[in-house]
Amino acid sequence: MDKIRIHGGHPLSGSIKISGSKNSALPILAATLLTREPCTIHRVPDLSDTNYMVQILTHLGAQVERASGTVSVTADRVESLAPYDVVRKMRASVCVLGPLLGRCKEATVSMPGGCIIGDRPIDLHLKGFEALGAAVRVEGGNVKVFAPRLRGAVINLRGKFGPTVLGTDNVMMAAVLTEGTTVIEGAAQEPEVVDLANFLNKMGAKIEGAGTRRLIIEGVRELHGAEHDIIPDRIEAGTFLVAGAICGKGITVERVEPGHVEAVTNALASCGFRIESSARSITVSSNGQTSPLELVTDPYPGFPTDMQAQMCALLSTNDGISVITENIFPQRYMHIAELKRMGAQMQLEGATAVIQGVDRLFGAPVMASDLRASAALVLAGLKAEGVTEVSRVYHIDRGYERLDEKLSELGAHIERVKGT
Numbered sequence: 001m002d003k004i005r006i007h008g009g010h011p012l013s014g015s016i017k018i019s020g021s022k023n024s025a026l027p028i029l030a031a032t033l034l035t036r037e038p039c040t041i042h043r044v045p046d047l048s049d050t051n052y053m054v055q056i057l058t059h060l061g062a063q064v065e066r067a068s069g070t071v072s073v074t075a076d077r078v079e080s081l082a083p084y085d086v087v088r089k090m091r092a093s094v095c096v097l098g099p100l101l102g103r104c105k106e107a108t109v110s111m112p113g114g115c116i117i118g119d120r121p122i123d124l125h126l127k128g129f130e131a132l133g134a135a136v137r138v139e140g141g142n143v144k145v146f147a148p149r150l151r152g153a154v155i156n157l158r159g160k161f162g163p164t165v166l167g168t169d170n171v172m173m174a175a176v177l178t179e180g181t182t183v184i185e186g187a188a189q190e191p192e193v194v195d196l197a198n199f200l201n202k203m204g205a206k207i208e209g210a211g212t213r214r215l216i217i218e219g220v221r222e223l224h225g226a227e228h229d230i231i232p233d234r235i236e237a238g239t240f241l242v243a244g245a246i247c248g249k250g251i252t253v254e255r256v257e258p259g260h261v262e263a264v265t266n267a268l269a270s271c272g273f274r275i276e277s278s279a280r281s282i283t284v285s286s287n288g289q290t291s292p293l294e295l296v297t298d299p300y301p302g303f304p305t306d307m308q309a310q311m312c313a314l315l316s317t318n319d320g321i322s323v324i325t326e327n328i329f330p331q332r333y334m335h336i337a338e339l340k341r342m343g344a345q346m347q348l349e350g351a352t353a354v355i356q357g358v359d360r361l362f363g364a365p366v367m368a369s370d371l372r373a374s375a376a377l378v379l380a381g382l383k384a385e386g387v388t389e390v391s392r393v394y395h396i397d398r399g400y401e402r403l404d405e406k407l408s409e410l411g412a413h414i415e416r417v418k419g420t
């Protein structure tokens with residue numbers, strides 16, 4: 001397995017272009033199953049997760065072509081069964097359930113397992129399908145949803161941890177081809193949900209309220225092909241901003257939507273970093289003074305859980321005592337033990353991490369456990385004295401396009417060591 005080796009302590013400077021959003025691209029690719037006509041999606045990031053989605057679409061019968069960031073899909077005929085072998089590699093494959101149910105009126109998809117960041121149930125997705133009139137059965141590790149006829153309904157998708165992103169996506173994709181009006185209350189407001197709704201509307205869907213807590217969906221008989229540009233990845237942008245804060249002389253992220261990363265730029269500004277935004281770019285720099293921070297992860301527009309690990313890495317060397325509380329995935333703290341091996345001082349109290357800033361981190365061999373935890377270890381490695389080797393790099397390749405190459409362009413001493 002590949003490793004990433006970092007010689008820490010080298011300042012970063014310059015600018016970097018942000019790729020298309022992974023978490024927009026996955027449901028948008030799934031949405032192409034809703035029409036027989038060709039769809040063309042631009043700025044699809046080249047990641048193992050988007051490759052898995054392409055495999056799933058192909059398995060379901062779609063014709064897919066991929067060339068430098070553009071994916072063309074024609075789902076002339078589709079199968080409604082996505083088995084374990086195809087689905088097990090990526091939890092987000094569950095987002096083919098909604099489009100298959102909408103188009104075929106039935107879908108069987110292997111149940112996603114738990115993952116390192118927590119239990120990750122899909123009860124709210126299924127509750128939404130049932131409200132539209134589908135029957136749901138879980139048999140032999142598969143979830144089967146079917147309904148000869150679906151009807152619009154009022155559905156509240158808010159769960160005990162707040163709204164669900166892929167649950168909102170899934171029910172919205174089933175509802176666009178459902179007779180009557182569907183109202184989703186407690187909808188997720190994430191920019192990726194808005195991007196999906198915009199794409200569906202280009203296909204002829206009638207969705208109002210995207211970006212608010214209430215979606216109103218007027219069902220239509222069929223959808224047509226469409227062309228779409230994926231929005232910039234706000235988590236990749238946030239990760240590079242933290243890289244700039246942690247060891248930058250001043251770095252600029254380009255091709256970004258500053259409004260989408262406001263929670264992150266506000267947090268960085270609150271702990272002493274200088275932020276300058278223009279229409280499509282953000283520059284972060286430091287005057288050498290840092291202060292501690294209290295941070296709580298929340299659904300959008302709150303601080304994203306997908307940036308929590310990276311902030312742990314940053315705050316580990318900020319002055320004073322910082323406190324982070326994880327409200328979305330309370331167990332998402334696998335990076336803490338690894339950061340401590342690099343000299344960080346942090347304690348977990350339930351879903352809260354208490355971080356005592358230290359003067360220095362030290363390079364060490366560390367192990368990536370999930371996508372964002374891996375990013376945090378790379379960031380800590382950039383700051384640490386000596387050599388850090390991050391193993392299990394496949395987690396990073398799931399969600400960051402060329403992370404090592406982009407950091408190297410900014411001046412990091414980072415290399416990928418091929419596994420034997």
Ligand code: EPU
Pocket residue numbers: 022023024026092118119120121122123124125126159160161162163164165166167188192305306328329371372399
């Ligand atoms: N939840 C339920 N029941 C459900 C669905 C969710 O209780 O049926 C709970 C979850 O356990 C969690 C909370 O609701 O506590 C929110 O989960 P959500 O459903 O919003 O997560 P998701 O849609 O499965 C997406 C992103 C994640 C991101 C979360 C939260 C994609 C492909 N994944 O997951 O991204 O952390 O929203 O913003 O869009 C990542 O990119 O690293 C990543 C994990």
